[in-house]
Amino acid sequence: MIGRAPRWAIAIMGLIALVWIIPLFGIVVLSVRPVGETMLGWWRLDSFTLTLSAWQRVWDRYPLADAFWTTAFLAGVSTFLTMLLTPAAAYAFHFLKFRFRRLLLIVIINAFVLPQQVVIIPLFRLWRDMGLMDNFAAVVVPYVGLSFAWSIFLVKNFLEDFPKDLIEAARIDGCGPVATFRHVVLPNMLSPVYAVGILQFLWTWNALLLPMLYLRTHVPLPVVLARVAGTYDLNWDLRAVAALITTAVPLIVFIVFQRQFAAGSQATSGGKE
Template sequence: MVYRAPRWIIIVVGIIACLWVVPIIGIIATSFQTPESIARGWWHFSQNQLTLNAWKKVWSDYPLANSLWVSTKVTLLATVLTMLTAPAAAYVFHYLRFPLRRTSLIIIINAFVLPQQVVIIPLFRLWREMGMLDNIWAVIIPYVGLSYAWSVFLVKSFLEDFPNDLIEAARIDGCGPISTFTRVVLPNLISPIFACGILQFLWCWNSLLLPMLFLRNDVTLTVLLARISGTYDPNIDQQAVAAIVTAIVPLLVFLIFQRQFAVGNRVSSGGKE
């Protein structure tokens, strides 16, 4: 910690960060103001009236606890599955040689272009025939399957800076491809794996389309709160509450895990020198 950062850097970052949270302050202010105040503009703090109405209404009208639990269950399972399987795929594509390697890699990565509604109708039919509707796996499976499009690429991208001498050493020591992966590669991929985890968590948590169509009785938080706005009553104040309630959990997750995420990736520096 010898390096001293010039003060202006902190000031610049601080100013940008403050600018960046203006819309978030807008969301928070909106959730506490009366509708006519919102119509005037939430930033007229001196004239606007404050109220807890929107919070009370969301609290009393929507069974938040159950949906929080469903959201947590679905998101956690989907996240863990992605964190377990995507690195394996990335490793396989990066180091192993097998038929159709490049073709399948291109297909997987390009799947990111597929819009979700393309997936929805065929899957809806399939789940229906299999009796999987209203089952959380109907949502988790596509979450994980669709995540490979970016998660494999993300991990593979970090593998490109992975020191080859480590792999070589493991091979000379007699490690097979699978033990090379579990013993050498995996422990050094903590940071990109956590990056995958955080992204997957955020996306699954905020996803609306799949759970909306595939779940019925126990729905996720986003589905529950999607019905706040009617066709002709946007109820922006309650939507703001919903946005805050929905955003809190991923933010906490990020806070807790950002340490794992920033530390641990020392390997590429090792390889570079």
């Protein structure tokens, strides 16, 4: 039976939650107040005027609708491909035997320490020579490729404790590698797959560097958010609106996937009970 948490732990968690909530509340206040009232601090209550002019100006000046769908497409496709390919790759590296398996795994894992900025210029030349500049593939391919370094490592670590008796039983029943992965391994590894999906979606939704360099016509929300900041005018109210629009979807998706993550962590087979 799980006991009740001590009061000091509840107090500490409440303080941490307050520290996280206050900046978010400040951004909301900045987005619905005139700039003149927040110059000396959004928390001042000398005069308080509610207005949605910043929301209207951001919507009129910047292509938020197009940027939203561009961001959703890039993040959705990148997350889907990562969740589709990572479990199969981790299964192959952990259970299958093939030449240069260990060397290839070391190369993939070592890419985890490779800074993203290192591949910018080589990728720029490659996409330019292939005619893929201002093409979604120029962003999706690095998103998926760079995620393999940590996603395969995460899922493979989960498979370290996977019962090998289930694999042997599937082979005795006549299942090949693909059937074993589909019917035995994959249903029991939903927990790390959902974790990979959460992390990949959050990263790709908030990514700025690659889309800013390789896309021109259709750009995602983080690039639009960077453009909202004026050179001489700080535009705090406009930036607050753009920040809220950019972060709303990741928050919702994280809550939804977190429930699925909890459900997936309880999906076990008879060999693991």
